[in-house]
Amino acid sequence: MQRTLVLLKPDCVQRRLMGEVISRFEAKGLEIVAMKMIRITPELSRQHYAEHVEKPFYRGLEAFITSAPVLAMAIEGLEVIRVVREMLGATSGLKAAAGTIRGDYSSSRQMNLVHASDGEEAASRELKLYFSEEEFCEFDSVMTPFMRAGDES
Template sequence: MQRTLVLLKPDTVQRRLMGEIISRFENKGLNIIGLKMLQVTPDLAKQHYAEHVEKPFYPSLEAFITAAPIVALAIEGLDVIKVVRDMLGATSGLAAAAGTIRGDYSSSRQMNLVHASDGPEAAKRELELYFDDSEICHYQPVLTPFMHAADEA
């Protein structure tokens, strides 16, 4: 099983789309093993977006991500990083395909509702920024045998 971090950004919270988006991950058969609402501080934003801090667009990115609460999700599943990123769609909601989260709910590049880790190393680093080990709940849903074959795990 692979893990990834998903952030429901301030626009998701403000637009009251949290449940709608979380249900998409659950309906896909992914396991939410950590979930919390928090306010991103400027310091946390700088840690999370370290590769962008010196870029000209960073101040507006920080202002956006710290403007309202977010919901952080630790999600586990088979090939979950790719699965989640495919579910999100293209970064810009205007370019995202219909049926994806961004394609259905976003019309902006920056206010694109959701962040997801882009690879295993990023997922590990980002999960550690948002969750302590004690905040991750390990469990096996009783539906797992009906979600994928045992030899796919």
């Protein structure tokens, strides 16, 4: 099992697409084990996007990510990092395939609705920025036997 961070960005919140996006993760059989709506501060933005702070596009990125609330989620599942990123599609909504979240709902590179960790190291680091250990609600879903075989865990 893996755990990853997913942020429903300000454009997703403002466009009232949170339920659509969450329902896709749930329909896939992924488990949401933590969730909260927050306002990202400039300080948190700099921590989250540390590798981009010195790049020319960072000011616009910070202005966008701090412009409205985001919904932060910790999601668990088998190969969840890869699975979620494939569900999102290409970074630019204009290049994302139909059937992906960005392909269906986004037409922008920056206003692309959702952030998801790009690897295990990033997921670990990012989850610690948004959630304390006490905020994770692990549970055994009664749906699990109907979503995957017992030897797939």
